[in-house]
Amino acid sequence: MLSAALALSAAAVARPSLAQTMGDETREHPRIVTAIREMEDAIRYLEGAPHDFGGYKSAAIADTRRAIESLRMALRYREFRDRERREFGR
Numbered sequence: 001m002l003s004a005a006l007a008l009s010a011a012a013v014a015r016p017s018l019a020q021t022m023g024d025e026t027r028e029h030p031r032i033v034t035a036i037r038e039m040e041d042a043i044r045y046l047e048g049a050p051h052d053f054g055g056y057k058s059a060a061i062a063d064t065r066r067a068i069e070s071l072r073m074a075l076r077y078r079e080f081r082d083r084e085r086r087e088f089g090r
Contacts, residue, residue, distance in 0.1 A: 024082065026075070029078070032074070036068050042064060047061065
């Protein structure tokens with residue numbers, strides 16, 4: 001269990017920040033970027049917590065990771081559409 005948590009933490013650290021990969025979208029949607037950072041912080045807090053929050057800890061971590069990925073996908077979509085509009089005048 002600990003080795004899995006360490007591997008996930010290492011992957012998160014190795015991953016480029018959202019601002020480095022999303023460019024304009026992070027400036028255009030700062031509240032989404034802030035929400036992602038806050039959720040990542042909540043995950044770190046939960047992972048380090050000594051209790052299991054009545055058995056909801058692992059589900060909360062998994063659900064929060066899915067929410068973060070959904071927000072990142074929304075920003076990627078927006079980036080794609082904006083780039084498409086600039087390149088093709090759509």
